[in-house]
Amino acid sequence: MTALRWPVAALVAAVALVGAYVALGGRDYAPAAVPNPCQPRDWHKVADFSDLENEVALSALDGAACRLHVPQPALALAFTSESRLRAFARRHDLSTPEIAAATRAGLERAISDGRRSGAINELEGIVLSAAADRVPVDQLIGLVRGVLGG
Amino acid sequence: MATSSTHTIPGVRSLPLSLGLAIAVATVLADSSVVVLALPDLLSSFDVSIERIAWVITAFNLALAVAAVPAAYLAVRAGAGRVAAAGLASFAAASAVCAAAGSFDVLLAARCVQAVSGAAVVCAALALMQEASATTHRGATAWAAAAAAGAALGPAVGGALTQAFSWRSVFAAQVPLALVPLGFLLVRGGLDGRAEEPPARGRPRISPNLALALVSAALTAALFLLVLLLVRAWGLDPLEAAAVVSAIPAAALVTARLVPPGSLSRGAAAAGVILIAGGLAALALVPSADIAWTLAPQVLIGCGLALTLPALTGDALAGRGSQTIHGGWTIGARHAGVVLGLVILTPIFTADLLTQQDAAQRSGTAIVLNSALSFDAKLRLGDAINHQLQQAQNRLPDLGLAFRAQHPSGADVPVYRHLRRSLSEQVRRAATHAFSRAFLVAAAIALAALVPVAAGRWERDA
Incomplete structure (x- = not known):
């Protein structure tokens, strides 16, 4: 049991850090997705x-x-x-x-x-x-x- | 722990010599990563491709991996003092040639000589440092610590020297670091030592060496990719990047001070592997392009490095037969791991870099097209940005230049300002994301090291 003390403590630290980064949006830190071109487009007001x-x-x-x-x-x-x-x-x-x-x-x-x-x-x-x-x-x-x- | 059969070399029990050898070991192993931050400078100095310039690192690690075991046998048969002296002299000469290299081929050849001489220095130094210490175990621990410190400090020291002087200074600085211990060795009569008795037959310890190779492959991401992320993707200069990545050796140093070497057994090695994997996975998931987000992962990696490398090295050296030869296997395994890491991670990173350049260009185009600017203004801005992207050539494009070429009227100024911020953010996101998969793969490689750690027979636990 004592032998597992080190790896368990390390696992807790690693999972806590990775979990925190995921929760703070780390998985989504990538270029913005481009809009689906098949969705209807609403035109802005056309003045000229x-x-x-x-x-x-x-x-x-x-x-x-x-x-x-x-x-x-x-x-x-x-x-x-x-x-x-x-x-x-x-x-x-x-x-x-x-x-x-x-x-x-x-x-x-x-x-x-x-x-x-x-x-x-x-x-x-x-x-x-x-x-x-x-x-x-x-x-x-x-x-x-x-x-x-x- | 097997007993060493090394005979005492007259006069070798000298603290300055021992310290000099430790620095020489750290210098050789730092050389594996010391030129990472100098690569852009090297690229400017020599007319070669990016793929070819990376051979400055790969060739060194490959040559060191191949030469380590023969160098260890040579140290045993010809005498550690003589082999160390020859290695140090040759390493100093090769470093001087690297510093003065006028062509890329000369640099590459000198790097290979550096690696082969370095292998001789590192393997012979193990025997000499054990002689210089009160116990062989203490000598081996000091040797392993010097090796770990060198690997961790390499990029930071190389970056600082490159920024302060030039890439040539990285190699020039190594000349005295090899000559000083050589001087001590000659003055103290280290060459007079006899060769070891023919070593008892003992095979290399597979599990710790395999784990060391996998951990070294994973650490390639921390020592190489992190530096590239900071300099190429986030635009830090080498000195700033060196300061940032010094978090790894700092954390390793503190951990090494806090954890007594005697407690470094299988559990500590496994814990270190998990911490390295966690740190690398966190680097793949940074919430934004800010150096602050790299600090906690670096601390984890540094702690992991301090726990794992000495523990695995200690176990690898604990096999039957000459420790010098086991040391050779250990060094060979570590540098084979670095080469493995480069071979696996480089294509992933370069492929993702192209994919992310594409993604950034698309999201940037969408932002400009859907902005509130007039169509003419969008086209002018698009042209200017496109020009900057073409000029960038594997560097971050300077979008500021594209925006400075526009001359917006009063109402459009905030629109341009917002666009510039949005586009810069997309570029930083893409550049950061390009490293994510490589860091995750490196984390998986680190975790794979748990298999030999768990499955192998652990000498110190026995």
């Missing part, structure tokens, strides 16, 4: 074109990320340069048509979010949806890359 551009881009990114099952920031970073987009496609085993389809779906989602928030009216929504359907794939990706600074 810049606000509209902002909300459309974020909703479109959410929609595309949701379709591709990737985090929204990863897709945003991919769109910042052509080489990053290629690397992103390789990493997630995606073809250009798949990315284009997701980008179209993202734009549809943005238009739908905009309509729901009242920032885009019915007529604007129909025109924008038609445009999103007809823009060629490479131009569509180029447009999104342009908006995101690529």
Whole structure:
């Protein structure tokens, strides 16, 4: 029994310290989790074109990320340069048509979010949806890359 | 405890010589980790990859592990005094070459010579320190204590020297530490000693040596990863990091003073292993990137180190046959453990570092995208941050530069300030989290040492 005195005391000290660190949030001290892109996005108040551009881009990114099952920031970073987009496609085993389809779906989602928030009216929504359907794939990706600074 | 067959070397009963040898033993074993804080400096001095620069540490430990047992046999057959003298002279010369190395290959080769000479010094010193002490047990205890102190002090001393002077001073400082005991040995006629009688046949004690290897592998995380966490992830300079990690040797020193060496048996060894595992697990779970959170885990690790290393070393030396040879096995096991630790933990840490860089970039991007800035401002800021991330190259990015490049109008100033704080926090979280899995794996390795501690036949308990 005496032989166990040392290990038991050590175990108590070790468990107390580890337990205290877990209780103080040690397990959660990691980069913040990114929001689920498939959750509906509530638009902020749109006062001018810049606000509209902002909300459309974020909703479109959410929609595309949701379709591709990737985090929204990863897709945003991919769109910042052509080489990053290629690397992103390789990493997630995606073809250009798949990315284009997701980008179209993202734009549809943005238009739908905009309509729901009242920032885009019915007529604007129909025109924008038609445009999103007809823009060629490479131009569509180029447009999104342009908006995101690529 | 087996009796030593070492013959008295004339004049070796000298306190300065004994002290000098203890310092030489501590210096050799500190060398296993002494350049950890100098690695960034070494990287700047030589045009080599990060993976290659780590060989300054790996090569030393590998060479020491391989050379320890042959060096011990040599000390027994050729005489401990002669082997110690040759080892000390060669170690001093190799240290001088390391300090003056003009190319990475020269440095690496000199590190290997340092390790082989160091193995000779450490193994021969065991026999000489036992001769210098009133009892062989006391000599062995002093030798084990010097070895433990060297291992614990290595990163702190190396960091302080690197910051005060340069990485070259880490090696230059070792030259006199080897030459002084060599001088004592020559003056006191230590070379005249005879070789030991052919040692009685005795195999190395597997359990304590296996436990020592596992504990040393786990301690790699405390001595290497903790230093990297402080310097690379939390941005401390080497001197500050050295001050922080000195909590481990300080705790070890206090524990060694409080716990009488006679009480260090299987229970103490097991307790030490549990404390080391607990400290490492706590380092994996720090609640924030603040040095204060590393102190309690370091105290646990220091206490564990003071209980475990001398107890296991004492048991490993207690086998039949020459203690010098058992000492060689012990040193070999410890440094094989360090190499094992580096081999297991380095890939885990480097893989997690990349994963966490990705995670930080994603959470940072989400924060910027969802901020209250205008879209143009977000893009400008995103570009600037991206540029800093590319410039960082395995260092913490200086987000301040990205923010200083922006010129916010009055209303946006608090938004930028909040963003800067949030992004810096994400970077620190990611950098800290990158070390978590490696610390947890190290804790598991430490706990694995309980198996040989519990299963082995314990000489002192018998």
